[in-house]
Amino acid sequence: MRPLAIALIAILLATGCSTPRRDKITVACGASERWCAMMVKRFSDSTGVEAEFVRLSSGEALExxxxxxxxxxFDVWHGGPADSYVAAKSQGLLAPYKSEKASEIRHGWADPEYAWSGIYAGVLAFCNNTKELAKRGLQPIHSWRELLDERLRGSVSIAHPATSGTAYTALWTQMELNGRDQDKALGYMRSLHPNVLRYNSSGSAAALQAAKEEAAVGVVFSHDCVAAQEQGYPNLQVTFPQEGTGYELGGLAVLAGAHNPDSARKYVDWALSGESQRLGPLVNSYALPTNTTVPAHSKAADPTTVKLVSYDVEVAGRAKQSLVDRFSAEIARPPV
Incomplete structure (x- = not known):
């Protein structure tokens, strides 16, 4: 055998006959398709790291x-309410990482042990189709009590809390409004059940169902309804429950067992930056930024004018499994 051939064989054996792994990450993304697509593209353009995403609601992502x-x-989990991240942390699914941008994030909007960080905030609202409500002799809905009106039979769009962070926020809102009494909170959801069109797997779907007149009102985060308005649906109106409403703190984390942890951490740094958090309005996403250097958009919900419940994501996260299990057993099975 020629010396050159022997040398080539030796090199191949030493490297395991493999090619270098590409610098690439996969993101489990809990926001809209357009937002997710923009985020991974802008990250790749900014850093040179190849990125792709899979769109999953928070319950689906956790499972x-x-x-x-x-x-x-997946390497990174991006988006979806932080109570799911609390649950994931308790199961050892997250890899703690203190980002170089951690000091720019609003106080209290991140895990104190850096298992996850808040990436945006959204306020739970009613997405009213004024035309459909008028057919039923109703004005836009302004309270949880009004949502139980029998004229809304089969006309309320909401997701299932087993698959949707939006829906779990609605369920936990009832917990807070009822002194964290599970029986009373589930009692409200049981009363609402006859009015539910169907339980979606994704929370944002309710805005589109209201927009397309499949439902008279959707229970969504306000920025999802605003996004639907801007897609050309003029009959939509955002209102907030006068008794009080919950809110989500969208999460971001490096996953334990990530294939490319170094680039996953780069993604977290980039996503927490002011550069990244200014991008949402480009795809009609008006959630509140968590980076203190970025002002809230004029179309974002103003938490100073909306009555918010006290929402402890740590407590909500720890209670999630048992509460969702009861909802699934006593009120409605998860969508398939």
């Missing part, structure tokens, strides 16, 4: 991440 714990399919 996928949990199921793949030993052979994780």
């Amino acid at each position: 996928r991440i949990k199921a793949a714990k030993e052979r994780q399919e």
Whole structure:
């Protein structure tokens, strides 16, 4: 055998006959398709790291991440209410990381042990189709009590809390309004059940169902309804429950078992930056930024004018499994 051939064989054996792994990450993304697509593209353009995403509601993401714990399919989890991240942290699914941007995030809007960070905030609202409500002799809905009106039978769009962070925020809002009494909170949801069109897997779907007149009112985060308005649906109106409403703190975390943890941490740094958090309005996303250097958009919900419940994401996260299990057993099974 020629010396050159022998040398080539030796090199191949030493490297395991493999090609270098590409610098690439996969993001489990809990926001809209357009927002997710923009985020991974802008990240790649900014850093040179290739990125792709899979759109999943928070419940679906948590189950996928949990199921793949030993052979994780994602590197980063981005978006979806932080109570799901609290649950994931308790199960050892997150890899703590203190970002270089951590000091720019609003106080209290991140895990104190850096398992996750808040990336945006959204306020739970009613997305009213004024035309459909008028057909039923109703004005835009302004309270949780009004949502139980029998004229709304089969006309309220909401997701299922087993799959949707939006819906779990609605369920936990009832917990806070009822002194964290599970029986009373589930009692309200049971009373609402006859008015529900169907339980969606994704929370933002309710805005589109209201926009397309499939439902008279949707229970969504306000920025999802505003986004639907801007897609050309003039009959939509955002209102907030006068008894008080919950809010989400969208999460961001590096996943334990990430294939490319270094680039996953780069993604977290970039996503927490002011550069990234200014991008939402480009795709009609008007959630509140968590980076203190970025002002809230004029179309974002103003938490100083909306009555908010006290929403402790740590408590909500720890209670999530048992509360969702009861909802699924006593009120409605999760969508398939």
